Amino acid sequence: MSLDRLDKSVHISELATVPDHCRIFALSDKEEAFSCLCGHNHDMVCSNCEQISELLSSLNSLIANSDLKEKEDCRDDYQYKLSQAQTNIFSWKTHILRTCHQEKAKTEIMNTMGPNDILIVLDWAMKFLPRRYREDQSNWFAKRGLSWHISVAFRRRNVIESLAFNHIFNGQIPQDSYATSAVILDIVNDLKEQDNNIDKIHLWSDNAGCYKSSDTIYALYCSKFVTSYDFCEAQSGKGACDRTAATLKSSIRRYINQGNDVLTATQMKEAIEKTSKKVHYVVKVVETDTSATQPHQKVPSISAMNNFEFVENGVKVWRHYKLGAGKLVPLNQEDVTVPKLRIIENPSEIVDFHPLIQSSSSVASSTTAAASSPSSSSSSSTHQSEDIFTCTNDGCTASFNSHQDFNNHLILDNCEIHSERVSKADVLKTKYVDKLAESQVNSKEITLTGNCGEMEGEHHLSRGWAIKTDRKNKRFSDNQKNFLIERFNKGLQTGHKEDPENVAVVMRSVKNADGTRRFSIEEFLIPQQITSFFSRHCRKNGALREQAISDIESSLLN
Incomplete structure (x- = not known):
């Protein structure tokens, strides 16, 4: 490999x-x-x-x-x-x-999807910083970003169809398991209302803590609507949401350039709905409903599991997709109110799925040509070079005549990888x-x-x-702690905070007074470890300072 x-x-x-x-x-x-x-x-x-x-x-x-x-x-x-x-x-x-x-x-779900099956790809977008059409320098600082969640649902009705959901939160909220569960269940309810014949709903997201959480899994189990939940490996699998977010940001910038301000969730919703052209989105302004109780049951070793299938009496888990028979984690159906959202503004119009249709002029990847003779391979590459857009994913040889076909291919992530490098x-x-x-x-x-x-x-x-x-946690030795505290205090005295990268380099070469190395190779630390130590030490110093001030105030009052 x-x-x-x-x-x-x-x-x-x-x-x-x-x-x-x-x-x-x-x-x-x-x-x-x-x-x-x-x-x-x-x-x-x-x-x-x-x-x-x-x-x-x-x-x-x-x-x-x-x-x-x-x-x-x-x-x-x-x-x-x-x-x-x-x-x-x-x-x-x-x-x-x-x-x-x-x-x-994800590939198997997309290939075996029936007409009443839905696949939903989930992701929290980066917070959107409010912008004015004309803003001075004072407006540029101290901005509070708006939280928004993007989901893209897929179904197969002769062709693959998609529908994107955008939940914009009014005010500052924690992007925790409660808010995430409420968003997912709101999407599921909307899809059920739109088509009551839906049989199976599959979820796909990264393994962030708000998604891969016992609270989230249990809330989905209590809803009885979700069939399975699969988590992708880091830095992959969320292309549909990322591309949708990029498109929406472009629409918002276009709206601002027309002389408008986007400072609130309502204005952000208006910007998306007014500038979206061919593809429309389900856009809502929402808040979390704090009156609902948080359902909770522990799913053991949830961080090590990546695939969940919801069954009648619990959830079946796998560490890796379909490797082994899996393990059943029993869950009890309690009388709880699952997380829900309070809708402030609904979409301005009813939005339905739109088909991802490739035109007849688009050219698929040369799968057979790669495995055939060199002459056929060269002819396919000549035919492929006539196309304008080629897939940007590493190893995919697909090419297309139109940008729409190229974009649909990226949304589906249905790449066929072939090695383009040939050894001597x-x-x-x-x-x-x-x-x-x-x-x-x-x-x-x-x-x-x-x-x-x-x-x-x-x-x-x-x-x-x-x-x-x-990763196994190992306690720092006194020698390591003393060295890091010395560097931390030096930063306080000089006003120039020590860079953990530089501290890690210095640590590998620092010597004692007698010329011997202060640290052995087993005691070297990486920058992440040094950063964590500095953060803990800073919080500890802050707590001690607050305690000292409190003691002085108490002594003066007495």
Whole structure:
């Protein structure tokens, strides 16, 4: 598996005999409910993956055995940088594999969706900063953003249709599980009122705490409307919401440039509805109803679960999509009022789904051409070059004649990935086969070998190697604490706060009075750890200062 996203979907599969590429082998948990048996041996080695492991191993040996002479003190620093790079590379590798597997959930729902099924993609947009048509510098500072949530619903009626929901909150609200649950249930109720024949509603979002929460899952279970809830891996899967947010922001900017102000949720709703042209949106101005009780039941280990299926007596969970039989978490149906919104302004008109239709002139990705002969591949690339718009996702070879077809393709995220990079060895093999094919002497069929071979690799992966592990918390030593407090106090005295990035670099080279290194390689800290320590120490100092002031005031009064 190459560490480039371009090749991830090309190499990773459920039938791969390379342990680096097999999704089932990489994501099967030790617990039987979250594991599957592959049914094939993993006796092949990928040359690309093996080269990366061999390179890192060679660098490690080079640092350990080299004579650094006057830079001997830097050996620990070099080893630490290499270990951090090795950890980051492995994390990226596992992230690519988990992303590829988890996207299968959304793809299967889209492909098997019936006429009465709905898929809803959810995401909180970045807060919108109020803007005036003409504002002076004093209006530019101290702005309070408006919270708004975007959801895009999909259904299949001969063709894929979509409908976007935009909930704009009036005033400042916490984007917590209560508000999120209320938004989801409001969308579900609207869809049910619009079409009473809806059978299944599937949800898809990122794994932010407001979505992947016991309160949210239990509220959806109590509603009895939602069929399943799947969570995507970080930094993927929310393209429909992100593109909708970009379109809405562009509409709002156009409205402001026409001489209008957008300072409130009502004005923001008006801007969207007046400037939307071909596609219309369900836009509401809402508030959270604090009178409703917050339903609560604990879902154990919810942070480790990514797929939820709501059943009669609870919720069935999987760590990774459909790997294993899953585990049933029993939930009790309590007499509670589920979270709900108070609608301040409803949409100005009734908005229905609109079809995502590709014109007949649009050209699909050259799937068969990539797997066929070189001549057909070259002809398809010539045909593809005539199109104007090409998919921007890494590895997707689809191209289109119109921007609307291109935009619809991006909304559906239905990319077919093919490796566009060809190694020199493959080029030489292809030319060699072409030469032999021209010869009349050799009439036998000739096939090309890939980058995988049956060989003995030095680096073996264990079952479940790509499962996300929790970071173990380790207490700081007194030496580490004293050093960080020294740097923190120095920032207070000089008025220049210490940058955690610079502190991490200084920590790897600081020495004691006798010339020895103050910290060993095991005591080095990353910038995130230093940032967290500074934040905790600042809050602690603030609490101590408040207590001291309170004690002085009490003594003066007495």
